[in-house]
Amino acid sequence: MSGDGLARAHGWPLDHIGVAVADLDAAVARWASLGFGPGRIEDVPGDHIRVAFLPWDAGELELMAPVGPDGTVARFLAKRGPGLHHLAFRVDHLADVLHGLAADGVRLVDEVPRPGSRGTRVAFLHPSACEGVLTELVEAPDGR
Numbered sequence: 001m002s003g004d005g006l007a008r009a010h011g012w013p014l015d016h017i018g019v020a021v022a023d024l025d026a027a028v029a030r031w032a033s034l035g036f037g038p039g040r041i042e043d044v045p046g047d048h049i050r051v052a053f054l055p056w057d058a059g060e061l062e063l064m065a066p067v068g069p070d071g072t073v074a075r076f077l078a079k080r081g082p083g084l085h086h087l088a089f090r091v092d093h094l095a096d097v098l099h100g101l102a103a104d105g106v107r108l109v110d111e112v113p114r115p116g117s118r119g120t121r122v123a124f125l126h127p128s129a130c131e132g133v134l135t136e137l138v139e140a141p142d143g144r
Contacts, residue, residue, distance in 0.1 A: 012089035015138045016053065016060040020076050020085040024065035027082075028052045036061055044117050049073050051117055062088070062117075086124070086134040094139035098123055113139060 021027035024041070031037065031054055039054035039061075048071030054061040064085060066074035076085060091097045094113045102108055109124035116122030119141035127134045 014059040015088040015090040016062045018062045018085040021065050027063045088136035091137045
């Protein structure tokens with residue numbers, strides 16, 4: 001089944017939209033003034049970021065700020081400045097989804113799931129696989 005078929009067959013709902021920011025506190029305040037939040041803040045040491053998840057009707061808005069010069073978000077900000085970083089979709093059985101996508105020749109950043117924020121497991125698809133958009137697949141903590 002093609003990657004497109006997997007998304008349709010399994011109804012990958014939007015989990016969150018990731019936005020890279022330089023100053024997390026200022027970004028949280030700015031988005032709160034637009035009606036987003038309140039949310040929760042969490043450190044993701046493996047990715048060298050601090051994140052805030054602000055709930056909204058369609059999912060969550062993830063604001064990501066680097067905690068140092070290392071990591072993909074720090075490099076993203078240095079190259080592109082603040083803005084849209086990725087789209088994330090919820091999936092069941094992430095390892096199986098990745099296996100199916102790889103079998104269909106979809107270019108992956110992560111070939112196996114890795115720990116994400118909120119107790120999730122995540123994997124990214126390469127932007128070249130999704131019209132230049134970095135795409136994250138998120139498996140909920142309950143294993144679904």
